[in-house]
Amino acid sequence: MGFLGQHGLLMIALLPLIGFLINGTLSTAFGGNRSSKSMVTAVACAFPLLAFLLTVRIFFSLQAQNYDAIVEHAYQWAQIDTSSFNIDFYFDRLTAIMTLIVTGVGSAIHIYSTGYMKDDKSYGRFMAYLNLFLFFMLLLVLGRSMLVLFVGWEGVGLASYLLIGFWFEDRANAAAGKKAFVTNRIGDAGFLLGMFLLHKTLGTLDMDVINAAFNSATLPAVSASLVGILLFIGATGKSAQIPLYVWLPDAMAGPTPVSALIHAATMVTAGVYLTARLSGIYMHAPEASHVIAVIGVATAFFAATIALVQTDIKKVLAYSTVSQLGFMFLALGVGAYGVAIFHVVTHAFFKACLFLGAGSVIHSLSGEQDIRKMGALRKKIPITFFTFAVATIAIAGIPPLAGFWSKDEILWYAYASPNGGSPILWGVAALTALMTAFYMFRLLWLVFFGKSRVDHEVEHHIHESPASMTGVLIVLAVLSAVGGALQLGHYLEPQLPLPLVPESLEHLELTLKIVSIVLAVGGTLLAIFVFGGPPSRAESLAKTFAAPRRLLSGKYFVDELYNNLLAKPLAWISEHIFLGLGDRRLIDGTLNGIGSFGQFASGVLGKIQNGSLHFYALFVMVGVVSALLWSWSRA
């Protein structure tokens, strides 16, 4: 047991932080770029890769000790009365999967970024932020205590804010960053309340202890559903579920690798991880679980409908991410925690691949993001096309690619789970799966097939991306293709048991599997039929459904609704009550009142001092006489 043996988990988290500190100081502090680009690249990629290798090593030692969780004490943060707050790390099957994904996909995206961002003037700052994000994300997944998790939770929010507003010279980008941060803060309030409640009842925030407490014979004296709902509010913020999903589509203002890493593969799955990690609570909170399932499936459905009509390549993927996160929460809601994590992993592969592919497309078209100005790109950027197509097939749920396996299991448990599964949930989810296939193939066709609608000027510059980008795309495409073989739901079963399906339903499994394949293929064929044919076909379809199309293009006008229902009344209250009444009248008014009273009093008293000695002497006399009279009267 050397240092790495004792503090291996700590080192995993700290390695990206070291990268951040080196790059952060050398390329942003002390007046600008102090290190060459190749140096920044080496530092930024080496530390995440080292963290990945270390994770793999620790994963094997976990396997060698029969998956007994590794607990590592790093530091005692505070000791208040009898409760101590420790920075401990915890490594079990669930953590292992999450850490491998974060460091693995994270490293891949770092390498991709070295190609994508190489011409940016703030290249060093970008890589430093990415490393910082990785540090906080690792803290989030490795922490044993909810407190450490929360530090990571807030830290990834910070990194997300910094990276969404990376090109902050444009006000819209800065506003998008702010929106993400503020929306997350609403969720965090729920998270904190849940955490307080748990600590008050159980006296600890260590998540394995909390799970054990809820699984013991005597249940803790706290409503599991209340805690579950409060923590889920936190999860809706971070993982972009109804009603707090609005920040994620706007978060696409950030550079594309950020969208891939933070807003698709890792950070947004933090809510899923949290719920799965605290499955002990949710197993005893059927009400909270129902809420999660319904919100999940509703989010999946609505986001998918919005994705049908978006014209920005990244917005389509953003709504698709929201929709897929909805699927994950559906799985959590029906008690299939392992399956949700399985979908997190496959989604990380194919959605990272899609986003990075989209980045490659944008890169080759010199910054164009509108899919109406693309088309026929498959011959010009073949590697991007090929990888994008693989990931599209994967997300559409066509076997045998990764997306099929995880999504099919989610659909199966949505139907058959004894913990709240129902045909209605399955029906909505299946419809969503159909739409997923439709909008993804619509995207694929509009970007890579048909006639070129690219601007002439741009057309000359179309070029395949450098090897650092395409290499990563190929790796992720391979993972999207074969990732389904991992079968993580069953791998996690000893830790996160899957719901026991009643025997009466088991005969349906094959039927439902066939139905979901039919739906995926059906959606695909429909999209190819509509968008593969002459353009008039899609246009006439758009005309027929003009009204719903407007509703969808406007994203159900949720932003406007929030603006009118929440933002404007709040602004009115701040303007009139807090500023007008509280600040101007009460605080300023009191102070100004004291001031003007002083001025008035001094005006009156000033008149007495008229310079006449007699007057002064008279006053002295009157004073002396009255003092005498007063003392006499009291004697």
Place this chain on the structure above:
Amino acid sequence: MDKQHQLLLWLSIALFSLGLLGVVIRRNALVMLMCMELMLNGVNLSLVTFMNQNGQAAGGVLVFLVFVVATAEIAIAIPIVLLLVKQKRSLDVDAYSDLKG
């Protein structure tokens, strides 16, 4: 208290009151200064009377202190009045009311 001392005290009150009245009523700076001396001497008289009555020396000491202070006061006040008169050729204190703070 015997009659002699009582008379002396009444005299001292009369002196003090006359002086005070003079300071308040008269406008001539020199007269006002003299009235102030009158007030001081009224007080001195009362001090001496009490000393005589109680047979204690402390009152006498205080009287000498008052003499010294009064002398110093006049030594400063008269030059000030002289300088003021040099400015405006007037002994009326109201002429100098623009000297207020």
